[in-house]
Amino acid sequence: MPPPRRCLLLSRRGLSRPAALGLWVLAGLTMALATNDPVVRGLVLVAAWVLLGRRLVPGRRLRPLAIGVGFLVLITVAVNGLLSHAGASVVVSLPAWLPLLGGPITVEGFAFGVGISLGLAAAVSVCAALSLVIEPTDLADALPACLSRTGAALGAALNLLPSLASSFVEMRDTQRLRGWRVRGVRTLVEVVVPVLGGAIESSLQLGEAMEARAFGSGARVGGLVAQRSADLVVGAGALVALSVFVVLRVVGAIGVWYPYPTLGVPDYGLAALLPPLLLVLVGFVVSESPG
Amino acid sequence: MPSAIIEHLCYWYPSWAGSAPAALFDVNLELVPGLTMLGGDSGAGKSTLLRLLNGLVPHFHGGRIAGRVEVTGLDVLTTPTRDLARHVGFVFQESQLGFVRGVVAREVAAGPQNLGFGPREVEAMVAAALDRVGIGGMGGRRLSTLSGGERQRVALAGALAAAPEVVALDEPTSQLDEAGTRALEAILGDLASSGHTVVVAEQRTGRLGGSGSFRLVMVEGGQLSSEGSPRVAGSVAAGGAAGPPGMEVWALRGVTAGIAGRPVVPDVDLCGCEGEILVLTGPNGAGKTTLLRTIAGLLPPIAGRVERAPGRDRGASRGSRIAYLPQDPGTLLHRSSVLDEIAQTLRWSGVSDDPMRILGQLGLAALARRDPRDLSGGQRQRAALATVLVGRPELALLDEPTRGMDAASRVGLSKTLRALADEGASVVLATHDSELAAELGDRVVLVQNGRVTAAAGPAAAGPAVASKVAAL
Numbered sequence: 001m002p003p004p005r006r007c008l009l010l011s012r013r014g015l016s017r018p019a020a021l022g023l024w025v026l027a028g029l030t031m032a033l034a035t036n037d038p039v040v041r042g043l044v045l046v047a048a049w050v051l052l053g054r055r056l057v058p059g060r061r062l063r064p065l066a067i068g069v070g071f072l073v074l075i076t077v078a079v080n081g082l083l084s085h086a087g088a089s090v091v092v093s094l095p096a097w098l099p100l101l102g103g104p105i106t107v108e109g110f111a112f113g114v115g116i117s118l119g120l121a122a123a124v125s126v127c128a129a130l131s132l133v134i135e136p137t138d139l140a141d142a143l144p145a146c147l148s149r150t151g152a153a154l155g156a157a158l159n160l161l162p163s164l165a166s167s168f169v170e171m172r173d174t175q176r177l178r179g180w181r182v183r184g185v186r187t188l189v190e191v192v193v194p195v196l197g198g199a200i201e202s203s204l205q206l207g208e209a210m211e212a213r214a215f216g217s218g219a220r221v222g223g224l225v226a227q228r229s230a231d232l233v234v235g236a237g238a239l240v241a242l243s244v245f246v247v248l249r250v251v252g253a254i255g256v257w258y259p260y261p262t263l264g265v266p267d268y269g270l271a272a273l274l275p276p277l278l279l280v281l282v283g284f285v286v287s288e289s290p291g
Numbered sequence: 292m293p294s295a296i297i298e299h300l301c302y303w304y305p306s307w308a309g310s311a312p313a314a315l316f317d318v319n320l321e322l323v324p325g326l327t328m329l330g331g332d333s334g335a336g337k338s339t340l341l342r343l344l345n346g347l348v349p350h351f352h353g354g355r356i357a358g359r360v361e362v363t364g365l366d367v368l369t370t371p372t373r374d375l376a377r378h379v380g381f382v383f384q385e386s387q388l389g390f391v392r393g394v395v396a397r398e399v400a401a402g403p404q405n406l407g408f409g410p411r412e413v414e415a416m417v418a419a420a421l422d423r424v425g426i427g428g429m430g431g432r433r434l435s436t437l438s439g440g441e442r443q444r445v446a447l448a449g450a451l452a453a454a455p456e457v458v459a460l461d462e463p464t465s466q467l468d469e470a471g472t473r474a475l476e477a478i479l480g481d482l483a484s485s486g487h488t489v490v491v492a493e494q495r496t497g498r499l500g501g502s503g504s505f506r507l508v509m510v511e512g513g514q515l516s517s518e519g520s521p522r523v524a525g526s527v528a529a530g531g532a533a534g535p536p537g538m539e540v541w542a543l544r545g546v547t548a549g550i551a552g553r554p555v556v557p558d559v560d561l562c563g564c565e566g567e568i569l570v571l572t573g574p575n576g577a578g579k580t581t582l583l584r585t586i587a588g589l590l591p592p593i594a595g596r597v598e599r600a601p602g603r604d605r606g607a608s609r610g611s612r613i614a615y616l617p618q619d620p621g622t623l624l625h626r627s628s629v630l631d632e633i634a635q636t637l638r639w640s641g642v643s644d645d646p647m648r649i650l651g652q653l654g655l656a657a658l659a660r661r662d663p664r665d666l667s668g669g670q671r672q673r674a675a676l677a678t679v680l681v682g683r684p685e686l687a688l689l690d691e692p693t694r695g696m697d698a699a700s701r702v703g704l705s706k707t708l709r710a711l712a713d714e715g716a717s718v719v720l721a722t723h724d725s726e727l728a729a730e731l732g733d734r735v736v737l738v739q740n741g742r743v744t745a746a747a748g749p750a751a752a753g754p755a756v757a758s759k760v761a762a763l
Contacts, residue, residue, distance in 0.1 A: 179639030209389025
């Protein structure tokens with residue numbers, strides 16, 4: 001065997017990019033869900049989209065996420081605004097005989113809906129970074145040794161998701177040239193079923209390949225991960241932001257925002273905005289995807 | 292001392308339909324260090340025999356087995372595949388389907404990690420394996436950015452990383468261009484001379500014929516038929532063009548072809564005519580498939596325009612559709628029999644034709660009622676071809692049509708394509724099969740380094756092709 005030579009900057013110690021990003025996501029998710037303050041939630045949402053915009057994995061698209069999040073926001077605001085019927089500032093009163101909708105429609109109802117939707121949008125967008133800013137396989141690689149087999153199985157399973165989408169496009173194109181046309185749900189089945197069948201076949205081939213490479217054999221070592229100084233900054237920054245947020249939340253510096261009965265501005269000092277602002281700043285440090 | 296001993300081996304795949312014929316029958320074979328090639332036609336049992344070496348047959352696939360198999364002193368029938376993996380490296384035909392990581396070095400490291408080697412050992416093993424297959428500088432590259440040939444090398448590095456005594460490769464040249472094949476040939480020669488037992492299943496054993504001395508074992512109908520010298524691919528001499536090409540059927544006018552706004556082949560002017568077979572050839576990753584998909588209308592051009600001649604009266608039996616064969620035949624084969632699949636094309640396209648005509652031409656008549664999923668790689672490729680070529684399309688766009696085909700099937704394909712062209716169709720092939728390009732192409736266009744070039748040296752396209760490279 002030739003003398004050992006380092007082919008990558010590899011280490012089992014320190015913080016990898018996926019682990020650093022995992023800490024960032026944990027901090028963002030905590031801030032989005034542990035308070036209902038719309039300003040804090042809004043800043044977390046901004047932090048997520050700044051990161052997604054800057055460090056999207058080549059080949060991934062933001063549009064489906066944007067459409068999904070937008071739809072979520074609209075539905076939440078509409079449902080809360082039309083169904084809560086609480087609050088002092090009445091916009092319009094709908095007749096009482098209208099099921100569910102009947103009663104006063106208030107500004108406070110819509111405002112509370114905005115607060116909830118910001119939380120949901122922030123949580124979804126922050127978590128999306130795990131699949132849009134890093135490869136699922138990188139995330140699986142970064143798991144500790146005791147979870148490495150789970151990670152390999154998870155990575156393999158996650159690999160199938162993008163391949164399902166691409167095989168649908170490929171199959172649709174190929175069948176279209178054979179004369180296939182969409183004429184209702186039944187014709188769609190003619191492509192969807194083969195795509196699923198193909199996915200199962202691919203899974204079997206993948207299973208065969210994993211078996212041939214000793215998957216499930218003796219004690220397995222953890223994955224080797226690349227480490228950069230930027231990852232350390234991101235991980236440390238996310239931890240600081242999370243810690244400060246938890247402390248502020250415990251001491252009541254970040255309180256509970258409640259718009260009823262009259263809509264008001266959240267009552268807190270500027271210190272409460274430091275954790276989400278730090279999250280935004282840290283997002284700028286996240287390094288590019290390797291390779 | 293033999294690395295593998297197979298005695299009186301019989302094997303049956305699991306079957307829902309009662310008694311299936313034996314995939315391997317009374318096989319007796321001893322493998323020693325050096326290069327052994329398993330030759331034979333599609334469906335002969337080469338891949339099954341190869342999978343026997345690391346226990347995928349029978350442990351992963353199930354079925355019934357009788358006889359004795361011993362590899363590096365281990366009884367395959369009682370040793371799990373994961374334990375045999377330390378001794379047997381395996382490269383699959385569709386190697387990219389087995390990748391579990393995103394980056395080259397990590398992908399290659401997966402096997403040694405599974406075997407429990409420490410991080411420093413793994414790092415050294417990965418570096419050595421990458422160097423051995425000539426991609427030492429690619430450790431940090433993402434697999435998604437590699438060409439087919441480069442991915443094949445990654446798969447080989449993954450198989451070699453844990454330094455196994457036996458290395459098995461299933462149709463390793465099926466996706467490789469000439470340069471890639473020559474490089475693989477050198478790697479295999481080096482492995483064989485350094486004491487490894489290298490076993491290669493290959494339809495066209497002549498493609499790896501320069502690997503120095505090797506032993507050829509022919510497999511036929513699940514049995515070992517003979518040992519001998521490599522069989523050269525059957526002549527595909529189907530004759531040149533019947534006459535001067537007719538009217539233009541399609542044209543690319545100043546087209547920049549690419550994917551998702553990223554140019555792959557810029558500024559192309561190219562056309563195809565009735566009765567003509569045009570071959571796009573060149574190395575892996577050059578842009579042949581992108582051009583083919585652009586002609587088919589599946590990829591919109593980034594610049595320029597794609598023209599299709601307006602429909603002409605071709606009679607009731609002639610289709611005006613495009614026949615498109617993608618690289619993966621699996622995207623076309625989903626129904627319960629080959630015949631059903633062909634009938635589906637006729638139903639969808641509203642064209643009449645006799646399915647048995649195309650099945651006969653491609654040597655598939657006996658397999659008409661078989662489930663495509665039960666066929667070998669080469670047979671599936673022919674079934675996919677029959678599925679798209681039925682109904683006499685006016686434009687046939689075929690991406691690597693000879694992939695996994697044996698010599699006889701290639702002759703059948705060539706005759707079919709020539710007949711199609713003679714009936715007035717425009718045929719475009721994207722292939723790195725230089726023999727096919729030289730013998731079948733009326734015009735050969737070299738796609739290389741993102742350019743469609745007018746002139747090509749023999750080293751780039753093969754001497755036989757060079758004389759046919761078209762002046763554009």
